[in-house]
Amino acid sequence: MVTLTAPEAPTLGALAETAMAVDLAGSPVRELNQALHVAVDGQSWTVTSPGGKHSLAVGITADIQVTIQGHAGYYAAGMHQKGDVTINGNAGVGLAENIMSGRVHVTGDASQSAAATGHGGLVVIDGNASARCGISMKGVDIVVGGNIGHMSAFMAQAGRLVVCGDAGEALGDSIYEARIYVKGTVASLGADCVEKPLRDEHLAELGELLAAAGRTENPADFKRYGSARNLYHFNVDNSTAY
Amino acid sequence: MCGIAALQLRNPLLHPRMGSLLSSMLCQIVDRGPDSAGLAVYNTPGLVSPGTSTLSLLGRDQGIPLDAITRELEKLLPASAAAAVQVVGDTTLVSAAVGTDLLVKAVSETLPGSTIIGRGEHVAVMKSVGHPMEIAAEHGLEAMAGSQGLSHTRMATESAVTAGGSHPFSVADDLCLVHNGSFSNHATVRRDLKREGVVFDSENDTEVGARYVASRLQQGDTLEEALVNLGKVLDGFYTLVVTTADSMAVVRDLIACKPAIIAETDDYVAMASEYRALAALPGIENARIFEPEPGKVYTWSL
Numbered sequence: 001m002v003t004l005t006a007p008e009a010p011t012l013g014a015l016a017e018t019a020m021a022v023d024l025a026g027s028p029v030r031e032l033n034q035a036l037h038v039a040v041d042g043q044s045w046t047v048t049s050p051g052g053k054h055s056l057a058v059g060i061t062a063d064i065q066v067t068i069q070g071h072a073g074y075y076a077a078g079m080h081q082k083g084d085v086t087i088n089g090n091a092g093v094g095l096a097e098n099i100m101s102g103r104v105h106v107t108g109d110a111s112q113s114a115a116a117t118g119h120g121g122l123v124v125i126d127g128n129a130s131a132r133c134g135i136s137m138k139g140v141d142i143v144v145g146g147n148i149g150h151m152s153a154f155m156a157q158a159g160r161l162v163v164c165g166d167a168g169e170a171l172g173d174s175i176y177e178a179r180i181y182v183k184g185t186v187a188s189l190g191a192d193c194v195e196k197p198l199r200d201e202h203l204a205e206l207g208e209l210l211a212a213a214g215r216t217e218n219p220a221d222f223k224r225y226g227s228a229r230n231l232y233h234f235n236v237d238n239s240t241a242y
Numbered sequence: 243m244c245g246i247a248a249l250q251l252r253n254p255l256l257h258p259r260m261g262s263l264l265s266s267m268l269c270q271i272v273d274r275g276p277d278s279a280g281l282a283v284y285n286t287p288g289l290v291s292p293g294t295s296t297l298s299l300l301g302r303d304q305g306i307p308l309d310a311i312t313r314e315l316e317k318l319l320p321a322s323a324a325a326a327v328q329v330v331g332d333t334t335l336v337s338a339a340v341g342t343d344l345l346v347k348a349v350s351e352t353l354p355g356s357t358i359i360g361r362g363e364h365v366a367v368m369k370s371v372g373h374p375m376e377i378a379a380e381h382g383l384e385a386m387a388g389s390q391g392l393s394h395t396r397m398a399t400e401s402a403v404t405a406g407g408s409h410p411f412s413v414a415d416d417l418c419l420v421h422n423g424s425f426s427n428h429a430t431v432r433r434d435l436k437r438e439g440v441v442f443d444s445e446n447d448t449e450v451g452a453r454y455v456a457s458r459l460q461q462g463d464t465l466e467e468a469l470v471n472l473g474k475v476l477d478g479f480y481t482l483v484v485t486t487a488d489s490m491a492v493v494r495d496l497i498a499c500k501p502a503i504i505a506e507t508d509d510y511v512a513m514a515s516e517y518r519a520l521a522a523l524p525g526i527e528n529a530r531i532f533e534p535e536p537g538k539v540y541t542w543s544l
Contacts, residue, residue: 052518111533
């Protein structure tokens, strides 16, 4: 059973004021997630002893604050719809996968496919993100304090990816309309991804994203990358190649 | 999938806890591959001893009684060899104070149908089909001491679910290799190695990787060079852990499809498929935890 610190039979109003605590050393992840799914706006939850367990705090639909004290396993905060999830540690594969809105913050590193297919919201990773960060992103904003791995923003369709460190090979391969900002080096750009001018509107946009992530980097130090839009069109010259 | 758990203990004070730590790592990765499992333990008292070669044979029943095996070996080996045979779980261990080549020859004559799954002065290898935690319990992993250990829970993809297809593959003295993933061109590399005279025990793709590494080491490669060369020759997606008498290495393919996470402290280096396997290790809260970079070979020596 999930151990709630709330008083017995609280009213909704009282619940919203109460800090809730779950220790995963003694209760299953399924019960944590079920409790979070019926949580009400304004609640503050703390999860201890996560021990790298999978699928922590997935599918949250209320405006709540969830703090995970330690390292999370695969698919933490997946399908996130509302509220804030903070992981004070590292996150495994598929962090905030398919996030719709709200905010997910990891103070350590994130493994592969962070924020994959995210439709909206903000994902902040203070440390490094591994390969395929933001793969097929569809509107999510991602701010990474450290480096990102190879094939990040592959087939990215919308949203913004900000990297304060370096990017690995094939950044933005087959990218559509997402915008990528990188402060450090880029090992290589993927197909149809090109460097683009950093205009005033981009500096403003980047400044807002950095501020939202609690970062102090200067937007002018970044380079912008995006789609050359060559892959939108069938090239008749290639028709005989098949 | 498949799950890997590997532990090298830098602090000798932890040696008595090697088996219990490895067992705690293993139970967290069972979900990744519950069909069979294998274990390799190094410098475990009671299983191996200095100055003595030990062969690990697949299966507990070699077709003739243990004392008959011992008598046959004594006829083939020098009197000073002090041949000994014991069954541990689903594995038969044969030891003698002679070089491994001589012991392999004697065992092959005595037990022509046997499959050698481990050899060397330092390593004992144990494999079986079934639930990995039951396999670990049958072999008494929890109580084993040692300097390093390696375990693998298998979800078979490239060959049948048999004990012979379980990892680790140990094909040269004190060398073990475990693999999460698959090699797509293993048949081609197998043919090439066979032309060089290499003999195979199974149809498993991982055995090709192990035989390749052993072949490179025999040709003078360091462990790191052998794994760099493996990356050039074997196609596929993989995370590999290789151990020798005193080293441990981790490498992932260039795409890094398969997960891997490493924790390092002054007391140990531990590698697993997922963090949760590392979560119960002592001092993990202060460990340096990182994912190995794709294509980069990491090595640690005792």
